[in-house]
Amino acid sequence: MKIGLNGQIFLGAALGVGLGVGLARLGPEAQLTRHGMYLLGLVGTLFVDLLKMVLVPLVFTSIAVGVANLRLHSQLHRVWIATLSFFVLSMALAILLGLGAAIWFEPGKGLNLELFRDASQGFTAKQMSFAEFIASFLHGLFVNPFAALAQANVLAIVVFALLLGIALVVGGERYRNILLLLQEGLELMLRLVGWIMRLAPFGICALLAQLLATQNMALLHSLAQFIAVVVGTTLLHGCVVLPGLLFLATGMSPLKFFRGSRAALVTAFATSSSSATLPVTLRCVEQHLHVKPGIAGFVVPLGATVNMDGTALYEAAAALFVANLAGIELDLAQQLIVCFTTMVAAIGAPGIPSAGMVTMVMVLQAVGLPAEAVAILLPIDRLLDTVRTMVNVEGDMVGCLVVQRFAAG
DSSP, rough: OOOOHHHHHHHHHHHHHHHHHHHHHHTSSSSHHHHHHHHHHHHHHHHHHHHHHHHHHHHHHHHHHHGGGGGGGGHHHEEEHHHHHHHHHHHHHHHHHHHHHHHHHHHTTTTGGGGHEEEEEHHHOOOOOOOHHHHHHHHHHOOOOHHHHTTHHHHHHHHHHHHHHHHHHHHGGGHHHHHHHHHHHHHHHHHHHHHHHHHHHHHHHHHHHHHHHHOOOOHHHHHHHHHHHHHHHHHHHHIIIHHHHHHHHHOOHHHHHHHHHHHHHHHHHHHHHHHHHHHHHIIIIIISSSSOHHHHHHHHHHHHHHOOOHHHHHHHHHHHHHHHHHTOOOOOHHHHHHHHHHHHHHHOOOSSHHHHHHHHHHHHHTTTTTTGGGGHHHHHHHHHHHHHHHHHHHHHHHHHHHHHHIIII
């Protein structure tokens, strides 16, 4: 029986844990440990460098194409504005909830992993006034795009890609060839990502073995704490925040909503795919929640690509978790950059798991955190993906009802 990528990653993670524990018991002075750590370092570094290699072109093309594709719905002005307004609001609340929980519970605090020492030594947090922060933040957003691409300035690349996508929307058919070129570039990047992810089991094995060979089992305790924080806050957003927004906007009770959306939520949990759940979601909102087909047909497919509350919450919390593991304190400015970057990553990311891993690297790189942390996050990603996909789909259905209330009249 052929094992899928998720299964291969789990096997690689398990092998990495066993190998790391075995090398730790041999001790750092053993010849086998020294040679093993050298080889593990080569494999792990190669995997992370490959992810960094495709980061810039993938982020640029995916965000520009994602925004430009909104032009297909430009005729639905009121629905379009109401939909995007709700998506931005709900994702912003999810990000703030994820950051707040990570700050409050501090998963990974005090570990200071050896593997991330270089990142923490090269990290400097500059103290500045609020006025200085605003000026510095705005100055960092608008940079020569060629310089930003060459220097892998993720934040500036994201802003330029957003502006380019908006220009393509406004230009319409005039820039059809440019949009086609960007779409083909995105397809090429996704093909490269697919090739790189074939190495993921080996890269994860090597990076986890390095981690556990130099750390005690406190890392596993911190990882369990992080899983609990993410699952708890994601469920809080899905069971309290989104139903609360729905009740305030439409007066519909949470019980009535969950009764009508149950089939889609269960399917999302089982498949971990908003796209695969799309037919069930449409049936639930039209037949059980009584949303007009015209609105459901617009909001749900767009939400399956753009509206990712659970994903945004997870990536924001993960950034602070990695900062704690690396012994890095993120100031207010860097936390705001995390908020902005996670929202854009959730909006512009292609709907495939491997691309999601690259956008996680994007969020980490935006504030100077070590990309090697994907070794810790990827093995647990499949587990967390079930819960966050369910909340992503719930956000789409709540969005349908809110948009119908405010935009359809």
